[in-house]
Amino acid sequence: MKKLIFPILAIGLVSCETVIDYDGELSEPMIVTAPISLQDDRPRYEGQFGFTPSSSLQEIGLTYSIDILDNGYPQQLDNALVQVREKDGSWFQFDEMISGYYRTNGFQFEEGKTYEYRASRSGYETVNAEFEIPNHVEITDAKFVREVGFDSLSFEDGYSEYEITFTDPGGDQFYSISCILVDQNDTLQGSYYVTSSSPFANAISDGEYYAYFSELYSDNALYRGEEVTIPVRVMNLRGEDPPQNLKLAFVLRTHDIHSYRYHSSLQRYQYSGGSGDPFSQPVLVYTNFEGGLGYVGGFSTHLWTE
């Protein structure tokens, strides 16, 4: 449809296009933060969604932003001071291993606790933020429901539908669900794209089509403190048994609000193709930093296997 509308607007209407001055303050370079996971000392299925209690090895990636008119390309940020601590505790410092990659060994996050993070570097505004490691929530059941084939009219992919059940502990909770393949040692061997048409899930939908991603995000606004069953569509599984020695598994991540907002907005940003065009609403990628970008947040996981 966009192809149709643009020519319409163009017919005799667009008089000219000019370069104009940017009438405002251009953004100063800012520290961009994201917890990462490059080492193999924790389960790969957890993914990179913030800090997690599954390991005492903590990693941070830093880059810097450039203003929107800068012809350059944003790069890693080196020589920064990166610290973390339990709230009101003593600061624990990260070491820079290579440019933009910072690591500390021996700091153990714990579920249910609040932490503080800060990063500073000369020439940049210091950033700091508070975040939590939420308590994990366990999947109580994951049940196969039905198989739906490829739709030749709407071109919608075939999928297998499962129902994932868990009990929400109440309060504000934020989740993501993934469907993966693991071996007998629960080591990640592959992953599927998932989506859902359930109102309990915040799947991105543009019309009839529900977009597939590696993670399906959901907040508990509609099931606070209750047991909930969310139907999850797993793309192209087609009822085939997993390869030999592998098994299907579901990961339920419990995010703190910052991890949830950052990753769900990033997913929406990637889906819509950026910060907006005349035919879709602009997407803001979340940050919990004043004077900085990116995020720090925490999450916990539970793995359910067949």
Next chain:
Amino acid sequence: MLICGLFAFPLWAQNHTVNGYVTDSQSGESIGFAYVYDAYSGRGTRTNDYGFYSLSLTSDSAKITTTYIGYYQQEKTVTLFESDVDLDFELIPDNVIDEILIEVNSAEAPPVHEESQMSTVRLDIAQVRNLPVLLGETDLLKTIQLLPGVQSGSEGSSGFYVRGGGPDQNLVLVDGVPVYNVSHLFGFFSIFNGDAVKSVELIKGGFPAEYGGRLSSVLDIRMKEGNMREFHGEGAIGLISSKFTIEGPIWEDRTSFLVSARRTYIDVLAAPLIASATDGANAGYYFYDVNAKVNHRFNDDHHLYLSMYNGRDEFSAGSEEETRYDGFRYIEKFNAGIDWGNTIGSLRWNWRLNSKLFLNTTATYTRYRFNVLNEFEETVIAPDDTEVNSFFGAEYLSDIEDYGIRWDFDWFPAPNHDIKFGAAYINHTFRPGISTLRTGSDTAGENSISFGSNNQYANEIQLYARDDWEITDRLKANIGLHASGFNVNGETYTSLQPRLSARYLVTESSSIKASYANMTQFLHLLTNQTTGLPTDLWVPATDRVRPQQSWQVALGYAHSLPHNFSVSVEGYYKEMSNLIEYREGAGFFLGSQDWQDKVTTGNGTSYGVELLIERKVGKTTGWIGYTWSRSTRQFDEVNFGNPYPYTYDRRHDFSLALTHKLSDRWTLGTVFVYGTGNAVTLPTARYIDPSTGTLIEHVSGRNNYRAPAYHRWDISLTHTKETSWGESIWQFGVYNVYSRQNPFYLYFGSDGQGNRSLNQVSLFPILPSVSWAFKF
């Protein structure tokens, strides 16, 4: 209190009721909102929409004066022998001179400070016609945009935004029938053919109780009724369209008709160019609209009006291409089209029940539909001439359709009371986005599937009563209550909306006014903030998406100055709740299994100050308007819940619209507008997400950037010449005289030399126009 008051009126002794109709002496058409005044008692009133007035007087004689803009004032002295005195007025248009048999004076402007109603503007249609316009097309809505408190949308658009409200919050009525889409050509022209319009009234606040169903404004447009005495015609030939109107009596002074039609010919003009430029591809666009009206006067007590409007926009494109490969011929045909339009009908019955009570019953029908069609067909012809055909088609349809009936009573029980009460019922049908896909081939047969949002049916009722009450010589109040109910899918919403507006005369020529209005809107418009396309969907409130609500207070000062000048200043504050907005990233084009999943609800706040200096009578007429305002929105799921400026939040908005009669033949018109740039969303930085490596353009907040200011100067020169057969009118206009490149859309791109830059797309440079109109 109002009800008690109603029953108390008969107890007040009244000796005489002077009542009747005010009509145009040439056409016999009724004149609404004419001012009727008794000089002896000092009592005055206005005619209702159908030209009827009623004045209750206690003295034995009366000196009744009637005035209306564009007509000579008329005065009659009567002795009041009976309790009911019929007294009709036939006003003479002020373009008729030297043929007057009765004593007349040129009309003065109605005193702006005397009305209890505030935040209301009535446009003079003759003046609208003399103002410069885009491509020579007279456009009511573009004139409305020049009024203080009213913001225009994007460049050239007919959409209007009143006091921080959205385009869906304007109740646009044509002969009492709501219109859902007011634009042609993607918003560049309004659907109202100026030749068929009789009067226009815009209410921005302090809404009288008879109006309901929208939060921000009422635009009440009355179409001409048709000349009861003579046949007349008028038309115009412009650069992109032509129009023609004919009216006249079917039965003199009893029955008249009016038919008015307009069509663009962009498609005809552009077809050869498109064909030559695209090697056989075709594309075209046109719109048309037709207004028709018949009215019949049975007697002085009964009058029937039948009116209809039908308008349609249609865009189409197509191509056919043939390729050969390995002895096979492949013929591919592509067709696409978009069409949309309104159909409106109304049947009105005026009934003067007695000298104090007037009933208008209106049956209404309105429908707006929008349709998108894409078709692709392929024929493969093998070397042995056997054919295989296959096709794919997609159609998208949305519409809203209403049937309604309403009863409006005007009751004049006492000299200081002008009461209106009534009821209405509307049956809504919503079809918010039905998609149909068809595929087929010679071998596989045909398949089709329809999906999308389900049809929804709703019933709406309205009850209202209000009293325009002259409490003392200085204090006048319009007190009312509007009650409404809405039932959709088993869910019922009810709403009680108190309305109050009052004026206090400070001096003989100035007054202070104040108003409060509570409004409920049961309909939502799913609209895209960045473009103004006819794809917007009307949807009802549901159990998940509640009705929009607002309350507004306003305080103002009005002063009538010598030489027909008037000045008014108003401040307002408005809060809106249950507004809807697409979630971030949501595309707006495709239908959804359930649109409710795509939207989020939130609130809006708007406040500002408006200044209007106006002159309606004289050689030089027009107005200067200025608005200072602020408007914000807050949605939990947009901008991370933080409030942000509304797209059409405009801190400063200035407009000047003037016409000056240079001579009997030449009239000069000019318009200048200045407005703070729209609030737009632009990224401010770029960065790499360290965890995924995604390059992200960082947007610091929704509507975080101000587009460059909008300003434009237009002029026109109108030459009117009397001929043996009527009038010949040439209008020469220049739109955007100094060719200001106003922003239509901003984006970050390249300056052509490899540097990143902020680029602005502008639409209309300087555009001269010429049109010829005629009247006979």
